[in-house]
Amino acid sequence: MTENLRIVASKLRRALAELPYLPKAVALVWHAARGWTTAWAILLVAKGLLPVATVYLTRPLVNSLVAAIRSGGAWDQVRPALVLVALMAGVLALTDVLRSVTVWIRTAQAELVQDHISGVIHQKSVAADLAFYDSPDFYDHLHRARSDAPYRSVALVETLGSLLQNGITLAAMLTVLIPFGLWMPVALLGSTLPACYVVFSHALRQYHWRRRTTAEERRTWYYDWVLTTRETAAEVRLFRLGGHFQSLYQSLRRRLRDERVALARSQSLAEIAAGAAALLLAGLALGWMIWRTVHGRGTLGDLALFYQAFNQGLGLMRSLLESVGQLYANVLFLGNLFEFLALQPQVVDSPSPVAAPAAVKQGIRFSGVTFRYPGSDRPALEDFSLTVPAGQIVALVGPNGAGKSTLIKLLCRFYDPDSGRIELDGIDLRGLPIADLRRLITILFQEPVHYNATAAENIALGDLAASPGRAEIEAAARDAGADEPIARLPQGYNNLLGRSFSSGAELSVGEWQRLALARAFLRRAPILILDEPTSAMDPWAEADWLARFRRLSAGRTALIITHRFTTAMHADTIHVLQQGRIIESGRHQDLMALGGHYAQWWSTQMKLV
Ligand code: ATP
Numbered sequence: 001m002t003e004n005l006r007i008v009a010s011k012l013r014r015a016l017a018e019l020p021y022l023p024k025a026v027a028l029v030w031h032a033a034r035g036w037t038t039a040w041a042i043l044l045v046a047k048g049l050l051p052v053a054t055v056y057l058t059r060p061l062v063n064s065l066v067a068a069i070r071s072g073g074a075w076d077q078v079r080p081a082l083v084l085v086a087l088m089a090g091v092l093a094l095t096d097v098l099r100s101v102t103v104w105i106r107t108a109q110a111e112l113v114q115d116h117i118s119g120v121i122h123q124k125s126v127a128a129d130l131a132f133y134d135s136p137d138f139y140d141h142l143h144r145a146r147s148d149a150p151y152r153s154v155a156l157v158e159t160l161g162s163l164l165q166n167g168i169t170l171a172a173m174l175t176v177l178i179p180f181g182l183w184m185p186v187a188l189l190g191s192t193l194p195a196c197y198v199v200f201s202h203a204l205r206q207y208h209w210r211r212r213t214t215a216e217e218r219r220t221w222y223y224d225w226v227l228t229t230r231e232t233a234a235e236v237r238l239f240r241l242g243g244h245f246q247s248l249y250q251s252l253r254r255r256l257r258d259e260r261v262a263l264a265r266s267q268s269l270a271e272i273a274a275g276a277a278a279l280l281l282a283g284l285a286l287g288w289m290i291w292r293t294v295h296g297r298g299t300l301g302d303l304a305l306f307y308q309a310f311n312q313g314l315g316l317m318r319s320l321l322e323s324v325g326q327l328y329a330n331v332l333f334l335g336n337l338f339e340f341l342a343l344q345p346q347v348v349d350s351p352s353p354v355a356a357p358a359a360v361k362q363g364i365r366f367s368g369v370t371f372r373y374p375g376s377d378r379p380a381l382e383d384f385s386l387t388v389p390a391g392q393i394v395a396l397v398g399p400n401g402a403g404k405s406t407l408i409k410l411l412c413r414f415y416d417p418d419s420g421r422i423e424l425d426g427i428d429l430r431g432l433p434i435a436d437l438r439r440l441i442t443i444l445f446q447e448p449v450h451y452n453a454t455a456a457e458n459i460a461l462g463d464l465a466a467s468p469g470r471a472e473i474e475a476a477a478r479d480a481g482a483d484e485p486i487a488r489l490p491q492g493y494n495n496l497l498g499r500s501f502s503s504g505a506e507l508s509v510g511e512w513q514r515l516a517l518a519r520a521f522l523r524r525a526p527i528l529i530l531d532e533p534t535s536a537m538d539p540w541a542e543a544d545w546l547a548r549f550r551r552l553s554a555g556r557t558a559l560i561i562t563h564r565f566t567t568a569m570h571a572d573t574i575h576v577l578q579q580g581r582i583i584e585s586g587r588h589q590d591l592m593a594l595g596g597h598y599a600q601w602w603s604t605q606m607k608l609v
Contacts, residue, residue, distance in 0.1 A: 021331045021332075021334055021338055022327075022331045025153065025330070025334045028120075028334075029113050029153060029156065032113040032116030036109035036112065040102070040109055040157075041164070043098055043101060044161050044164045044165045046098055047102070048165040048166070048169045048172075050091055051172075052173065054091055055173065055176055055309050056176070057084060057091065059304065059305040060301070061081065064077070064084055066300060066301070106161070110157060110158075113153050114153065117153050120337075120341065121146060121337070124340065125142065129346055129415075130409065131346065131373075131415055132345075134375065135374060136215065138343070139218060141339060141343065143214055143218050144210075144336035144337075145336050145341075148336055149334060152334050153330075155326065155330050156327065156330040159323045159326040159327040159330060162319065162320075163320065163324065163327060166316050166319055166320045167320060169312070169316055170316040173316065174188065177306070177310065177313065180289070184310070185313075187281055188285075188313050188314065188317060189317070190281075192321055194273070195318070195321050197274075198267070198270040199321055199324065199325030200325065203325050203328045204332070205263060206263055207333065209263060213256055213259070216252055219252060220253055220256070223245050223246075223248050223249035223252070226245050227246065285310055286310065290303070346416070347413055347415065347434070350430055353432060353433045354427055354432060355436070356424075356427075356432045356433060356437055356439075357424070357425050357427075360390045360391075360557050361425050362390055363387060363388050363389040363392075363425070364387070364388040364422070364557065364559075365388075365421075366387075366407070366422050367385050367421050369383070369385070369419070369420035369421070370384070370417060370419045370420055371406065371417045379580055381580040383420070384407075384420070384581060388559055389572075391555065391557060393549075393550070393553055393560065393570070393573075394558070394574075394575065395559075395560045395561075395562060395568035395571035395575070396559065396577055397561075397563065397574060397575070397576055397577070398576055398578055402577040402578055402579060402580065404561045405531055405561065407561075411527075411529070411559075412437070412441055412443070413434055440525055442462065442521075442523035442524075442525040442527070442529070443529045444517050444519075444533050445531055446535075448519070451497070451498070452496070452498035452504060453496070453497065454494050454495060454497065455482075455495055455515065456473050456493040458497060458518075459473045459477060459482070459522055460473055460522065461519055462476070462522035470493070476518040476519070477493075477518045479517075479521045480518035480520075480521050481517070481544070482515045485511040485514065485515075486515075497515075510537055510538070510541075513535070513536045514537075517530070527559070528556045528557070528558040529560075530558070530559070530561065531561045532562055534562065534567045535562075535563065535564070542564070543566075546566075546567060550570070565601065565606075569588040571588075573586065574587065574588060574591060574598065576591070576596075576597055583596075583597060584598050
């Protein structure tokens with residue numbers, strides 16, 4: 001027995017520990033839709049009081065009807081009964097009107113709350129460190145916040161509403177019952193205690209189950225994505241992977257489904273037991289009241305009033321409890337959102353930042369930089385030093401995984417190094433405001449984004465702040481060699497790209513790359529970084545583009561990462577990277593004369609060409 005009590009107490013403690021999220025959740029709703037929430041609260045109070053008016057009208061109505069019948073239909077007895085009937089009809093009509101108005105107000109409120117929450121999640125995701133996207137834990141948080149929070153917040157509003165409304169009605173009903181004996185309201189409340197326990201403990205169990213299974217649920221979403229998305233469609237067909245991924249999806253879903261159904265089953269059984277206790281009590285109370293009326297200690301009107309009040313009270317307690325349970329569950333799940341929002345970025349502005357230079361005068365210097373990706377034992381860069389002098393073109397070559405792209409990520413402060421310094425004109429990057437630093441850099445990423453927007457917009461996204469005009473967009477497209485593929489589109493620069501929306505045109509990988517290059521060129525930043533700019537170009541296009549590149553990068557500091565030696569050879573300095581270290585540096589001729597890795601890889605590549 002004491003053991004059981006201890007379990008109940010610990011469950012209650014755990015349940016209460018989650019409640020601090022309630023005020024936060026309410027504040028979120030209030031912040032999102034003040035006006036609608038006020039209107040909705042007023043309506044709920046009105047709707048809460050109307051059933052009490054019905055109950056109060058019942059006694060005089062029944063008694064006046066009995067009197068009218070006894071008087072044989074005398075007008076002075078019938079008239080008060082008719083007035084009461086009219087009043088009762090008025091209350092019922094008003095209840096109906098309010099119900100419909102509530103649907104409208106609640107829809108507006110719910111839409112606003114959903115959009116507000118999505119906005120908060122988007123803001124947080126965009127501001128999160130890139131490192132967060134390397135962590136499965138972050139995805140779990142994001143998944144729970146995204147999948148639960150919007151609909152849970154709407155459900156929270158609904159349950160808060162029914163809680164308020166039913167609470168008002170119940171309080172009034174309990175007041176109605178007090179004249180029949182103080183024990184009546186106490187019995188009514190007591191009868192729901194077992195159900196109360198069931199509701200809370202199951203909300204908690206379901207919440208913990210959901211937390212435990214988030215990663216598995218995300219995996220089912222992943223399988224679903226593989227089976228339904230365009231990116232995978234060709235491979236799934238060629239390698240006949242459909243059945244494989246379907247069976248992975250189904251077997252995982254089966255397990256999750258079985259666990260979920262088992263939870264629901266045990267909740268139903270517990271609720272049936274709790275409901276039986278409440279029913280027994282209701283029967284006893286009604287029996288007592290009938291006995292009282294039969295013995296002439298109450299009128300028929302009293303019996304009708306009591307029956308309505310007690311019966312409605314029981315129903316209200318049940319739905320109140322349900323609301324409390326749902327409210328609790330919703331608050332628990334909204335806790336996921338608040339946990340997600342509480343994640344703090346590690347790469348932040350220094351408390352006393354130094355103003356970033358408007359142009360690069362000396363250059364970029366990496367000194368003794370060591371960096372491991374979060375959760376990785378192996379350093380991607382180790383004791384790494386490199387100088388990129390201002391105004392020069394520097395190329396980085398090296399095998400896959402040598403650490404070339406990592407360098408760029410550190411330079412943009414997507415991550416901070418574990419040790420060592422990265423300086424721009426002698427200023428440690430950590431001392432510069434992050435936004436200012438990033439404004440100094442423009443990049444062609446190795447896997448650029450294919451925005452489903454027009455060709456012109458795809459380029460303009462490189463510098464929205466400068467509101468580029470058509471002439472600048474077209475100049476950037478020409479510099480990148482993107483003007484030709486754009487000219488072939490039926491609507492040229494105004495043609496929608498990508499296949500997600502109707503009338504969108506699809507480009508080849510190389511054409512997308514040129515568009516991304518144009519995006520990078522559009523931004524007149526002093527530091528130009530190109531990660532594999534020619535990887536998808538054919539040799540003719542490459543030769544043509546390289547001939548123009550020096551002019552395009554004039555006055556800028558350029559860093560080119562490439563596997564193509566024909567591209568690297570145009571740089572002022574070439575650094576050869578291997579396993580996070582520079583093993584050779586110099587101009588093309590110097591490196592060839594050295595006869596080391598570069599010369600060896602060059603001749604291998606030339607033989608292949
Ligand atoms: P490639 O020529 O293939 O593009 P790279 O030289 O650009 O290669 P990086 O992308 O810098 O190589 O990767 C360097 C090392 O860091 C690799 O061993 C890779 O496995 C590891 N790495 C890269 N990104 C991550 C990440 N997000 N989390 C953990 N390790 C990573």
